[in-house]
Amino acid sequence: MRINHVLPERSEVVVIGGGVMGAAALHYLVELGCEKPVLVERETLASGSTGRCAGGVRTLFSDDLNRRICDESIRRLERFADEVGQELDLRLWGYLFLLATEVDAARFAAEGARMLSPETAREVVPQLDVEGLTAAAFDERAGYVTPDLVVQGYSRRAAERGAHIEQSCAATRVLAENGRVTGVETQRGTIATERVILAAGVWSSELFDLPLERERRHMFFTEDAPAFPAELPLTIDFATGFYFHREGAALALGGREQTLEELAPIAARRLPSLEDLGIRSTWWGYYEMSPDHNALIGAAAEPEGLFYATGFSGHGFQQGPVVGEHLAQLALALEPTFDLSQFDVERFATGAVRLEQNVI
Template sequence: MSSSAFRTVPASADVVIVGGGVMGVSTAFHLAEAGVRNIVVVERGELGCGSSGKPIGGVRAQFSDPLNIELGNRSLRAYRDFPHRPGADIRLDTVGYLFLLDSDRQVSDFAAGVELQNGLGVPSRVISPDEAGRLCPYVSTDGLVAAVYSPADGHARPGLVVQGYARAAAHAGVTIATHTAVCGIDTAGDRITGVHTDQGRIACSTVICAAGAWSARIGDMVGVDLPVRPVRRQLAFTAPLTPPAPRIPFTIDFSSTAYFHNSDDGLLFGLADPDQEEGFDTTWTPHWLELFRTAARHRAPALADMRTVGGWAGLYEVTPDHNALIGRSAELPGFLYATGFSGHGFLQAPAVGEVMRDLYLEREPFTDISPLGADRFRHGAEIRPEAHVV
């Protein structure tokens, strides 16, 4: 794959994509596959060094609104086909997603979601606490009212997805400029005329912002409000387990947001700390593990005292309603954006890459993404918030 730190970037391009994470390289791949030429992906670090750097990423279509269900379900199909298109092993493990529910209100809300999902081809179902315990032997069923399970969901390796898309894009002629930071964007009236980087200027008429948690800064360069804020999320790995852990679903205790699943020779633990302040700090701080252990003592007691051997911290790119920003600026038509996925970017990246391709080519995407336009907050048209879990 042709990816390097350019002393000078190409002098011109048709499209500059800002961000070399999964969303940026998916967009580049889909554009190149459609015959678009002169594409440059600009990444200030290494590919996938931002929010896409998770060691394991969940993939699912269990959402509460049709648009997110469609994006998730289409992406699931693309991930299953990834060994053929674009051609890479991403270690997809279709173990299912298991949501554990401990109140009648949760069951009612999830049952409505299941009905909607089933109508869109997602094989999710409400199951009993006993069945949940059989699917995941770590689970204590005390206090469980029900659970929701979809066997089509699972997890894969984001780093392998980023590399797979990037290699295919580079093979199709996309220039991938790593260690290249965007410093400014030139406009003339309602047109984009160029992108300034610390490696040189690129004349262009289209910019696609896929900068994740840093997207607000890119939007500010052209006066487009992208209300994305960074929030740290952390996870930890257990020491190797003997005997090995059983193969279990991606399991989430909905009330506490504690989650766990298989990871190589052990388990991976995670939880969304409700008191985490906003900011770009990605220092891993093990104190949050006590929150996980507290939840585990109640819901999966065997996990509470498992020894951990390090972890990882990254950034969620969060919007006010925890839904993505996807669209084209009305005031500056050459500025497109795909950001603010609030923890759902990896699982929606293949479908969103298709959408960005179609927006650039001015053709109808496979689904109407207009509700995800960034101007919805100005017009008071926020979408029903998705639960802030993985």
């Protein structure tokens, strides 16, 4: 017996990477009339940052464009079963930002958040220690969803309608001649194409020069926590980055620290009852950090025909539906639904940097 993978020799568009961006782009390529796009994934679908992420979706961002993208993405996740044919477990139980400084409180208020006193925040999450907090900001149109379901939904739908998905197949080079894309070289041969969507997450810079930094982010999963509210909002101690949400009957926790020993005192300060909860499992994944904590999205100046989207700095999962569609529109030379030209990487050369401050 032998395994006989047959890669298409040619495709109108090749997508590199099978996280939320690649899967969404593939889905929208098919939706927009591209007949047989190909997606190559080095490992398995959702094995990069997407499969490690908290699945959080929210609308409170300091950058208005992020607010609009995420508001539309949430709408699409709400319609996902009808439009993509996959049931999701979207739990819009809100995001509760715990704010220590007047400056943060004023900024979130200006962004349109529903502001709560620290005491009211404790009514929402009775286990909180609110000492030292100035206020809380509640984002009602927010919550979380299992990321793998989103990737599975998009990729299955696309494959059913003609897309070709090749897993365990790394792209090793984007080929170009005379400044134009001519193909994608992979571990299993070359696919001739004039358009490539580069959605390889933090690994995108191995194939195209982008200002990306990798930051490890760890998540920890507790034993069952029945005392916490059933519909717990995703709660964030904004100053430290410590956050938690429900994961079934248990809790999921995360933060900026690289070990549980470092995170534990920060977490227990806001949530003292955590000291009594055992940790059952843990994992980590990469945040794809850009210099201004905003996405890098656009068409490469050279080679022509290369379209990229990465650098989401911790909020990329929730941009998948809108940015995936945008990538497909760029690749097919269609009018984009959203003008995302301000996220072009050229902004660092022209000085048109856009700082996103609500990075978790």
